[in-house]
Amino acid sequence: MEQPDLIRSARFRKEREEDWARLEKLVAKAESQGLHRMSFDEARDLAALYREGTTSLAIAREISLDKALLHYLEALTARAYLSVYAPQESVRGVFSRFLRRGAPQAMRRSWLFIALGFLCMGLGALAGYLLYFEDPAWYYVMMPPELAGGRGPDASTSYLRSVIYDEDPDASGLGAFATFLFSHNTRIAIFVFGLGVFLCAPAIALTFYNGLIFGSFIALHVDRGLGWDIAGWLSIHGVTELSAICIACGGGLQLGAAILFPGQLSRIESLRQAGRDAAKLAIVAAVMLVAAALLEGFGRQLIQDMNTRLAIGWGIGLLWLLWFALGGRARS
Structure with a gap:
């Protein structure tokens, strides 16, 4: 046979x-x-x-x-x-299509989750700001020591001012602080997206906590009459960087909501469908973090005028918003 x-x-x-x-x-x-x-x-x-x-x-x-x-x-x-x-299609073509259509369309479809991410960050910042003025000792509760770097209620106003305006940020420690802050925020963005699938709670808590840190740090400088100065220093890269965290949080919340509220679908199918846009939000957050690193690396050292820093930081934030709002819309 x-x-x-x-x-x-x-x-x-x-x-x-x-x-x-x-x-x-x-x-x-x-x-x-x-x-x-x-x-x-x-x-x-x-x-x-x-x-x-x-x-x-x-x-x-x-x-x-x-x-x-x-x-x-x-x-x-x-x-x-x-x-x-x-x-x-080449890798370049895929990335170009993602930037022109995929990313902004996913952002618009996910606007509610992104808004919730910004709300968590904003409420955390407000709480941190108010808690500091209620009792400055809260600063040490909210701010990790490695992030504080000697900047706290016990530091003198002249020291805080000298750190912001020192032309050699590496000598003052501001460069190390900025690098650590970026590394911290990058980890937060990864965690809030990845942990969002666990019923949303970890993503909300981490984003709120990051807002607490931000709010208490701003409150410290406002209390010393340096609010405008620290706002300028943070704005040049912080507008992009903190927005990336909120967008990553929105992606995590989208995954968590798919599990909590699957509707007529199975939870696996609901998660699979939500994951398409959530993954795009994670990529957008990664792109924004890279852009924030470039802004922080060059803008912080090359641009010393606070008004210029504010204009650049919020101007770039406006460009991100225009991309999200107008990108990928069908032409008549």
Whole structure:
């Protein structure tokens, strides 16, 4: 019985192996150069031979030919399928489409969750600000020591002022503080997105806590008459950086809401659908954090005028808002 099967397998292979070799050659060319660089005849033959290949695979499975042939046909047809039907777009094209349409459209669809992220941050900042003026000792409760870096209620006003206006921020410790602040905020953004799936609570708590830190830090300088000065220093990168945290929080809340309120869908299906936009929000937050790092790295040191820093920080914030509001809208 085994001998007739081998003979049948050899005959089957011999009758079709020329077409398979031609298909393999076309697939290799499509993989290396792309369909757009193939001639019309080659693209036509690729599609036709792919269909013939799937037919051969179906026949091979039906008549139980040798496993080596089955594995070869399965791999070949899978590669041909990707060459014929997979999106023929470069990484640059995918990223460009994401920036032009995907990201702003996802932001608009998720506006409620993003607004909740900003609300959590804003309430935390307000609470931190008010608690400081209720009792400055709250500052040490809310502010991690490594973030404070010597800036607290016990520090003198002249010291706080000198830190902000020192032309050598590395010598004053402000450069180290800014670097640590960026690292801290990046971790917070990752956590609020990743932990949002756990019924939203961790994302809300972390965003609120980050607001507490921000509010108490601002209150310290306002109390010393340096509110405008620290606002200028923080604005140049903080508008983008803190917005990224709120957007990441919105993405996490979107995942958590999909589990809490799946509607008519199963929780897995609801999470899968919500994850499409939530993942885009996470990428937007990552892009904004990179932009904030560049603004902090160059703007903080090169631009010393507080009014200019305020204008740059909030001007760039306005550009982000215009991108989110207008990007990807269909033209009439």
